[in-house]
Amino acid sequence: MDFGFCLSPSSHVKMDSIDLTTFNRLKETNPDVNTCIACGSCTATCTAGNFTEMSFRRLLLMLQRGKEDEANKMIQRCMLCGKCTLVCPRGINIRKILLDITR
C-alpha cells in the first residue's frame, strides 16, 4: 500500500556490522592509517578538493565506518599530486595509501 511515505534507512553507522575489509587490508601495509588526527590539512591543500568534495581525512573515516562505496567514489577524484603527503603533520604517506585503496 502506498502511504505517500516510507521507512527511511537509519543514519546510524552500525559499528557492529560494518565491513572493514579494505581498511584492515590497508592497515596491514600502512599502519599509518590509524594515526590520522583529522586536522584537515590534506583536505585544505587538495588540488582536486579545489573543485570537488575530495577529502582524504574523510575518505579514511568512510573506510573506517564501512562506507566503502562512498570512499571508492570519492577517491576517483584524486589527482595523486602529493600535496597532502607534504602537509600531513603526522607524516602519513597519503599518496601511497590512496594508491593502495584503489588496488
Added chain:
Amino acid sequence: MKENILIIGGGAAGMEAATQLQKMGLTPIIIEKSEALGGHIAQWDRLFPAFHPAKDVVEKMLDQVKDVKTYLNTEVVDIQKDNDSFHAVLSNNEKIDAKAVVLATGFDIFKAERKQEYGYGIYNNVMTSVELEKFFRTGKDERINNPKKIGFVHCVGARDVKVCNTYCSKVCCTTALKQACEIKEVFPDAEVYTFYMDLRMFGPGYEDLYLKTQKDFDVKCVRGRVCEVSEDMDGKLVIKAEDTLFGKPLKMTLDVLVLMCAMEKNKSIDAIQQKLGVANNSDGFMQNSDMYLGMNNTAQDGVFVAGACTAPKSLPDTIGEARSVATQVYNYINR
C-alpha cells in the same frame, strides 16, 4: 627554628611539601584522614605517559616522609588563627599549634552515577577509570571477562554544564589513552575505542603516547561524546555517540565501558576551609591569590595551598607545587 607546619592531606602534595619543609629545618605535621599516606596515587597502577609504576614514586615519597610526624585516620575538626599561629583540634582530640597551614587536600573523583545516561551502577559492565586502574593493579574485576570490545568515555563529569563542572579535568585524556594501551596489552585481540571531545595532550611525551596508542595499539579514537548507554539482552552495552568528524551518529555494542571520571574538589575539607577563610573559585576548587605568582597563597596569611585542591593537576604539576609551597612557607616563617 623548629616551627610546626600543619599539612592537611597526606597525598602526593602533602608528602612532598613535608619532605621539603623538613629539609628546610621546619617541623611539618601531616594530618591524613585515611588509614595510609599516598592519596589517590597510591591506588594507581602505572603512570602516564611512559607506564612508570606508580608504586616506585609512592614508595620513594613515603620513604622521604618516614620521619615526619604523621596522624593517620585523623581529621582536623576545628582550627583557629590567633595572631600569627594556628590552633587546630584533631578528631582524636589532640591539639596542635602551628605557624602555618598547608592545604594539600587534593581532589575527589566525580561520582559517575550522576551522569545517569551512562548507567553506572545500573548496567553491570559500566565501570570507572579508577576501578579499571584497580583491575590493572590486582588483575581482578568481575566486569572484565575477556572482553572483545571496550569503550572509554572521556570528560565524564568535566566540561559539562549539566553536572555544573565546566572545567577540564586535565589528566583524564592522557589517562584514557594510557589505560586503552594497557587493556590492549592484557587483551590484544580486543577492539578498544575512546570517545573524546578534544584530546588534550598537554605534556612532554603525551603526544608520543597518543601516536603509540593509535599506531602500536590500534586503539580507535572517535571524536564524539557517548550520549546514552543501554543494555541489550545479553547484558552487553549498546552505546550511541556521534562521530563528529564524520558527521554521522554511531551505534555499537561494547562488553565494557570505562568512564573517565573527572576530578572534583575534595569537599570533606569545606568546614575547615571556611574557618580558615579560604574561598572557592568558580570551578569549586580552592581559590589561590593569583594563578601566576600567588598559586600557593590564599587570601589568608599563613594558609597555603598545594596540589589538586586548587584545580585538577597531574602528578608532576602537583609535586612542583608542593616544592614551591615549601619555599613560600619558609619565606613566610622567616619574613
Added chain:
Amino acid sequence: MIVEGKQKIWADYQKDIPDDHYFYVRSCIRQSFWPASEVTFLDIVRNKLGKDFYENEYHTTCGGIAYHSDSIPQETAMTIIARQFALMHESGYENYVCSCITSFGLYTETLETWHEFPELEAKIRQYLWDSCKKEFAKPKYLAHASDMIYKFRFDIAKQMKFPLVNVKTGKPLKVVEHIGCHYSKMFPSKGFGGAEYPHVLVGMVEAWGGEVVDYPERRQCCGFGFRQYFVQANRGYSVSNTHKKFESMEPYEPDLIITNCPGCPYFLDRWQYVIAEQTGKTYGKNGYGIPALTYEEVAGLVMGYDPWDLGLQVHQVAIEPLLEKMGIPYDPKRKYQGVNGKDLGVPQCPMHIKSV
C-alpha cells in the same frame, strides 16, 4: 542490570502530590483517539478510589500542538494556559491534573518560565485580563494523570482481578513501558523517577504483577515528533523511528506496551500496521502486533473492566491474544457494537497484521 542502582535513582526522584481534590483537564488527542481512557480514569479515581476530581466544561486545548508546530508564539500558549488556571481558580481548586503529556510539559515549562521571569507572568496576566477579563492563580500542585494512577497503584492492586500474569504459564507478562517525551525529559525533577529511568509506568507494571523489559531504544521517542507527523512527506521519519524501537524491543518478546502520552499509543499502534504493510513484518506472535495501551486501559484491564468498554477495539493491533494470556473473558460479538448495541461494522482486515 543492577536493580539497586535504579531504586536509588527512583528514590531520588519522588515528588509530593496531594491525595485528593483535583481539577482535571482532558487531552485533545486522547478524547478523540482513546475517549474511553479518560472516562475510565475518572471512573477509577472517583468511583473505585473515592476521590474528588472536578471537570469544567469550559476548558480548551492548552495550545501545545500549535505551540510545538511553531504556529503560535509562546505568549499565546501561555495565555491559553493562564485561562485554564483561571478556570481552576474559579472552580475553587488548587491542584491541577492533566490527561495530556504535552500539556503537562507545557504547563511545567510555563510555570518554570514564570518562575524565572516574573515580568512575563505579569504580562500574561494582563493579556488574560485584556482578552477574557479573567484572573488566574497558579496551581499549587501540577500533576499528570499517570502520576495519580502511580500514586494509587497499590490501591488499584488491592482491587485487582487480572494481574499482569500469563495465566497459562504463570509467568509475569513482559511489558514495555514507554514514557511520553514531555513527561520528564525537559524537567527531570518533575517526573517520578527522573528522565533517564522514569518510574511512573514501571511502578504500575510492577505493582500489578508484570515484568518491565529494558531494551536499548527505550529512551527513543515513539515517532510522533509533531513536525514529523503533521507533514505527510516527513512521516517517513516518524515511522522509521517507531520501526527502530520495535526492532530493538523485538528480541525481548514483549506482551504489551504501556504508555502515558496521547500520541505514543497511537503511533506505536498504527505504525505497526504501516510497518507490516511496508515490510511484511509483525512484532507479536503469529502475525499479531504488540498491543500498545494507555495506562488507564491497563489499569482498567487489571481491575476487571470489560475490554470493549475500555475501547480496546479501536486499537489497530488486536487485543484478543493479550486478553487470552491474562485470562480476561470477552465477548467477541460485542467488539464492534456501539453503546446501544448498534452494529458499527467490521473493519477490513489488513494484509499483513491480524486484526482479530
Added chain:
Amino acid sequence: MNSQIFHPFVLPFVLGMAFVLTYCFVGLIRVISQLPKDDRKKLGRSLVTPKTAWANIRDLFGDCLFHVKIWKRNPVLGYMHTAIAFGWFMIIVIGHVMLFTLKPLQGVEVEGLQGMFTNFYYPIFFKYFAEETPVFAFLMDFFLLMIISGILIAVVKKIHSKIVGVKRVMHFGFADTLIRFALWTIFPFRLIAEKTNIMAFWWLYSIDLLIFMCMLPFTRYMHIPTEALFILLRHAGIKVTEPRKGYALAELYSCPSCGLCIDACPMSVNDKMSGNTSAYFMKKLRNNDTEESQRIAETCLMCGKCVKICPLSIESCDIKFSQRAAVPYNINSDHSYLNVISTEAEKSQTNNHKPHVLYFAGCMTQLTPKIMRAMKQIMDKAGEDYQIMDENGGICCGRPMLLSGKVAEAKAMIEKNTELIKKSGAKRLVLSCPICYKVFKDEYHLEGIEILHHTQYIEELIKCGKIYVDRGDTKYVYHDPCELGRAFEIYDEPRYVIHSLGQIVDAKSEKENSICCGGSLGSFNLTQQERDAITENSVNDLMFNNPDEIVTACPLCLKTFARKSPVKVKDIAEIVSEKL
C-alpha cells in the same frame, strides 16, 4: 704436444658450448618475437643505416670489450673489466687465427661432425693438441696474464671493495657465487694446464668452462652475450613497453649487476635502503620475483641517476615505470569534473586579453608561495605581459599520476591544461616546478608555445637586460633538481643566474651526479624517516664547500631541504628577487 685430434676432456666444454649457444639462439628469437612489429622494422632498418651501424660497431667494442664508461668513472674497475673482456676476446680471436694460419694443423685430417667441434675446442685447448709459434705463444700468454690480472682485481674487490673505490657491492646468492668462482678459476687452470700439461688441469679447465657456460643463462654473466643484442636494440631507438618482454627483457639480461648504481643511488644511505637500488630491481625482475620488483619499482625516487651512470645506459627507470603501469587497479579515476572547470576558467578570461607569458606555478609551488611571489616581482620588474594560470589553485600537471603508472588518467589532466593554455593565447609558458617541466616537455603538445623553466627564463631576462641584479658576496651552492638537470641537462642557466648574484661554490656531487633531495614524488613507499636520511645525505653533499645558502630550482627540493638544512634554502627566483 699430443699429436691427436680428440681427447675426452674436451667433452665438457663442447657440451657447455652447445648448451649456451642453443640457449642464446632461443633467447634471441624470443626477444625479437616479443618486440612490437614497428620495433622489429626499426631494428632491421638500423642495422643497414650507416649512422646506426657505425654506432653499433663503436659501442660493441667500446662498451662490451673496452668498457669505456667504466674507465671514465673508475679506471681500476675499467681496467678490470677490459682485462677480462678484451683479454678473453683476444684469446678467442688469436686462437682462431692460429687455427687457420698454422701449418701443422692444416695437415690434420678433420672430417664430418668431429671437424665442426674441433673448430670450437682447438683454439681453446690449442696447447694440448698443437705447437704454437713463438709470436702466437707470446700473444696468447700475454692476454691470458692480462685476464688473470683482471681477475686478481676482482678478487681484491670482492674481499675489500673500498680499495678499488667502491663502497657498496651487490650481495649475491649461491648460483652467482658459484659461477664467479668458476670464472675466476678458468684462466688459472688454463695457465697451469698449458704450462705443466698435467691432464687433471686440462680436465678441470674444461669442466670449469662447462660449469660457467651451463650456469651462464641463470646468472648475471648472461649479460656477456645479451649486451650485444641490447646495444643493437638501443641504437634502433626501441623503448620499453612491458616490464618483462622484448626490449626490457634484453635490458634485464644485459644488466651485469656491476653494482655501480648502488653507490650512485640516493637511497644507499643505509644498508636497508640500498636494497632498493636498480641493480637489485633488475635482479629481482630477472628472477621473476614480481612482489619484490614491484615494491622496489614503487620505492624508487625516479631521480634517473642510475640510468645516467649505468655503463650500459640501461633504462631501468623505464622498466620500473612499465612495472608500475602493469599493476591492475580496481578503482579507476574519474576526472570528468575537469570539464566544468574549463568553463569556469573561460569566465575569468572574458577581457579577451592575450598575455605574452603564461606562468604556471604548479601544485608544489602552491605550498611554497614565496617562489610565486618572487616570480611576480621579477616579471613585474621586467615589464613582462604575463598572466598567472593557477593563482587560485590549478589542475595538476599530470606527472605525479604518470609516475604512478596511470597513463590514461594523466591524459585527462594533460588535455585540460593544454586546453586552458591554448585558450590563453600566450606564446611562452613559464614553469617553476621541474616536475611540471618534465611532463610539459615530454607529454604536452603545445605547438607554437615555448616552454621554459624559470631558471631559463630568468637567465634570458638578465642576459637581454630586462632585469638588473646586484652582485653580492654570498656563497651559494646550487642543487640540480633531478627533473631539470639529469632529464634536460639544464645545468648552465641556473649557474649563470647565480653567478651574476654572488659567488657559486661546488657541491660534492654536481650536475648529472646531483643527489635527489629525498622528497621526490617518484617514490610511493619511502617513509618520512627514510626520506629524511636521504635528505640529510644530500644536504651534507651540498654543504661540502660551506656555502652560505643552498639554492635550488624546484619547489619540492626547497621544501624538502628546508627541513634538514643548516643554512637557508632558497629558490633561484627568490634570490633573484632579493637582488633586483
